Amino acid sequence: MVKITAPGLVIREQSIGEADKLITVLTAKHGLVRAFSRGAKKTKSKKLAATSLLSYADFTFTKTRDAFSVEEALIKEVFFELRNDVQKMALAQYFCELAYEFCEEDFESEEILRLFLNALWLLKENKKSPAFIKAVTELRLMSLSGYMPDLVACEKCGEYETEYMYFSSEDGKLYCKNCVPSNFCKCISSSVVTAMRYVSLSDFEKIFSFTLNQDGLESFCSITEEYLLNKTQRKFKTLEFYNVIKD
């Protein structure tokens, strides 16, 4: 019998019959683990909270035949209070959908787990605005997942910085105003270029620690979302909901 012990974040839960559920947990070393949790929906179950969406817990999974089940789950941190705020909860659910999209089973996911845990913590503690947390998380996730944009300099002439640069979500490259290839590029200020470089390339500890003025933040947020959607070529229901209800 295979046994896995690992801390993980519950990113999806589905009901199975009256008492059981199937959960998907993002772990650092094993990526996504899908596991049945028997009796977890019963109100007296010790596993009820620990196997709920947005619980971060120490899990013990056992595998019999082809399926994992949750043998034990001990809560380390919960982000349940995000449920009291519709906008924050919508964003947290979008993060869960992103984790499901970008991670796989048996897939080293330490950095991505750390990113989502940090984003949820900042959201819960009101440390930064939801829009800011969303944009940084999207861009860093893309960078960790093999889609790091090429932000070193203008793709054609090598110009490092001008007052305004142009970013192409299509190819993830930067252009100066003399070299911009088409109308599909978005004009961004040098402060947004700096922010994008910072989030893609800095050490993890620093990625959320900068500020942008309101115009810069709006431009930064629209670029990270557009880039992510361009690369994934799919819709996210949770993102559409978030965009309807956000401030």
Ligand SMILES: [Zn+2]
């Ligand atoms: Zn150029």
